[in-house]
Amino acid sequence: MKIKDIRHLTQSFANWQKAVKSNQFDLSEFSRSLVDYMHQAQTKTQSYITILPPAEINKKLQAAVKSNKPLLGWPFSMKDIFITKGIKTTASSKILQDFVPNYDSTIHQRLSRLGGTLTAKTNSDAWGFGASTENSDFYSSKNPYDTNKVPGGSSGGSAASVAMGLSAFDIAEDTGGSIRQPAAFCGLIGFKPTYGSISRYGAIAFSSSLDTVGLIGRDIKDIVWLFNQVKGPDQKDATVYPDQKPTKIYPASRLKAKKIGYIPGFLDENVQPDIISHFHKVKDFYTNNFNIEFVEINMPHFDYGLAVYYILAPAEASSNLARYDGLRYGRSRDQFGHEAIRRILLGNFALASGYYDAYYLKALKVRRLIYQDFIQAFKKVDALLLPATPTTAFDLGEKSQDPLQMYLNDIFTIPPSLAGVPGISFPTGFDSQGLPVSLQLVGPHFSEGLLAGLILAWQQSIKPYLNYPNLP
């Protein structure tokens, strides 16, 4: 099959469903071609840790179609931090490089029951620690729009695979921006729902008060449909919010006269001019088409988000990673990569007697101030429009030697994570170098329907889901 035919099938579920129902293509030929393209892409973008064999993919596709499962075999990838029974699961780390689990994560189990077909496990920064995939213990992934640039991170391989049209969607996890930032760098929708929406059972833990399972995809309608299928209570995860209602995308009529806030101080010297001009383009679109009022919002503690995050996240990570003790998973702790060691030491520092009050406790208190900023903001406005990232995709190696510069890349995605509110990054076009530009909409807890309605309206105007890089 030609790549354009594969892309047509992965672009939207409606395309896939129509083609499957009318027998427009041969499933086994599709499986072979898809895997061929993934291997071809791997030589250029190194997006994958594991690509499943075509025979296995074909078997699952045939079974899902035959039994008329809701997803009809629609092929997806997963970040390699999700436990998959019988399939190697590494967290892109050397410590787990040979780990083949004998149980399944809830999210993989649910998607399998719905008839989704897992085709690949994708590369990321090891344990989710990073914003570029350069901290993978195996190799750095590349941005398919320009292989000299990073695809973002930590879920960089995930975003690259969806961007090339080789995954219909990807299941990833966002702790401080790991879904929204790579999706932004690769021109996709990065969907981080409210903390506690989707079960994390079987997601290799990084920072338990922040880790949020979400999706990277092309079409907000498909993403919300999938979200409704996989979210909700799980007896194996006490952090899932129990009383979740189905998310309904707001129709255009309900967007009229809504209020959107923005933080004026964050639209100046630290943000790439292309992103600021896209911000105004989107603002004008909402104002002109839906009479939406834009309101300046003062969030005095937003700027402290990064400092809070780099105490709390390493502290929780140092505890979560204590289980890799060299016995239960076989490999010694000196095999942690440089960034993992840095974060484990930082976490131990913040939790150590003598430093706990000044660092860990202080960060917990400032986290409340940030949370209150969001609660106060959402009394005045329905949502916030923010940049997703300060710049578009940066060069490989540009920030890898300077951890603080790398961390600063998450300055817009971290505060919503600390407050546990949903944030969705969405593509707005391209910059002068031809790299994707994105913005981010943030709303109150469980406001995904409103955010998705706003994004759907924008998506219908510029159709970003039709954009593809030249690879593979």
Added chain:
Amino acid sequence: MIKIDDNLLNYLFNLARIPASRLSLVQKQKLKKDLNTILGYINKLNKLDTSSVKPFHRPYPLEDIGHDDQPDPSSQTPIKFANQKDGYLIVNRIIDKDNED
């Protein structure tokens, strides 16, 4: 402002159960520099008076969930390790031959 020196760095390695001896001097110096840069940035939190603020742990309260004990069939998939042989895990020798009984 707290600076991480060699002593504190070694203390943290010990707390973290990471053998510092396996890292080169250059790696350790880089780690120390990076940690001090990060702590320098984090110190901006001291500008805020938080004496009357309660710590915040999660966006909403956790509720315990429970379920009845239900036996599941045992997994038929054996756990695979790279370093296994005849059902045993092969690990590095930790006792010198001289010290064997």
